[in-house]
């Protein structure tokens with residue numbers, strides 16, 4: 001078991017990571033004194049798999065549990081779902097000291113955390129993440145949000161949980177594709193600031209893909225520590241430190257948008273391709289050696305993530321990138337790798353360099369359909 005402290009003054013909290021750590025939830029909640037009524041926000045999949053275990057774990061606790069299910073889909077991060085959930089909070093409240101347990105993947109964490117941040121101007125919540133992505137990324141750092149039809153995470157706030165409890169046993173039931181998706185973010189962490197993690201992934205990827213606990217424990221601990229360090233330096237994303245977490249995400253978001261946010265381009269696949277695109281940009285600018293780019297590409301391929309953009313038109317990707325620029329003073333901005341463990345942020349990269357990098361990743365028959373140069 002590992003405890004990682006998130007030092008944010010009055011908003012500090014701990015992340016508890018390990019096999020069997022769920023058994024500590026009762027004691028931890030008692031210590032935190034968050035209230036007498038816990039609303040567990042979850043979905044039917046997670047509730048079926050682990051709801052009974054959660055209830056058993058909290059048996060005999062002075063905290064009363066109430067389980068609220070939302071549909072199992074990104075669509076649950078909607079304004080309507082948020083209002084429905086908050087109305088349930090209000091129904092159940094009766095001044096008993098209500099707090100929220102976000103019990104699920106990133107969708108549940110973002111939705112439940114956002115509802116907790118706005119209900120009565122903020123009630124406490126804890127994160128009990130059940131996906132690898134949520135354990136290494138979304139449960140940490142306090143970014144909570146819901147989506148709008150015109151874009152993801154457009155309504156949100158910074159609202160730190162009071163605790164994160166990452167139980168490794170939950171990961172046993174994840175599908176291989178969910179592990180792959182999380183690996184895109186894990187490789188991202190390694191490239192942006194941890195060459196040892198990168199080496200570890202190169203050496204242990206096969207074990208991680210087989211969900212061996214030792215490997216998982218190591219990467220969840222390491223990634224949590226990396227994210228914590230960055231969040232501690234720039235909690236509200238105002239000092240330009242959190243931006244390195246966007247490595248692979250600028251081009252990645254453009255791919256997701258060009259694909260209309262369909263499952264053809266799940267986030268991890270888009271980020272993997274986005275990382276390859278920025279490797280190519282960095283190579284063209286002589287900032288990254290071909291050898292290191294090759295190492296990154298090889299690890300992405302071994303994780304089962306794609307190396308080629310297929311089924312999209314170049315012009316749609318460029319339109320999505322141009323749209324993104326609107327939100328950064330009209331300049332493009334990319335996080336570029338310079339070696340494993342180090343990235344730099346660069347703005348105003350010539351469009352032809354960006355276009356060439358994207359084209360180099362496209363299946364030839366598709367890129368030729370685009371009428372952009």
Ligand SMILES: NC(=O)c1ccc[n+]([C@@H]2O[C@H](COP(=O)([O-])OP(=O)(O)OC[C@H]3O[C@@H](n4cnc5c(N)ncnc54)[C@H](O)[C@@H]3O)[C@@H](O)[C@H]2O)c1
Nearest residue numbers: 045072105106107108130131133134137138143170173174
């Ligand atoms: N707040 C942040 O900082 C942040 C960071 C990254 C991503 N996100 C958000 O996270 C979301 C994606 O999260 P995700 O990848 O965890 O997806 P998800 O929450 O949709 O979970 C993926 C699937 O796994 C199922 N599942 C969850 N736990 C399981 C388990 N233990 N066993 C079997 N199945 C299980 C879920 O029901 C779902 O079908 C997106 O909405 C994204 O915007 C937020």
Ligand SMILES: [Zn+2]
Nearest residue numbers: 185249267271
């Ligand atoms: Zn991401």
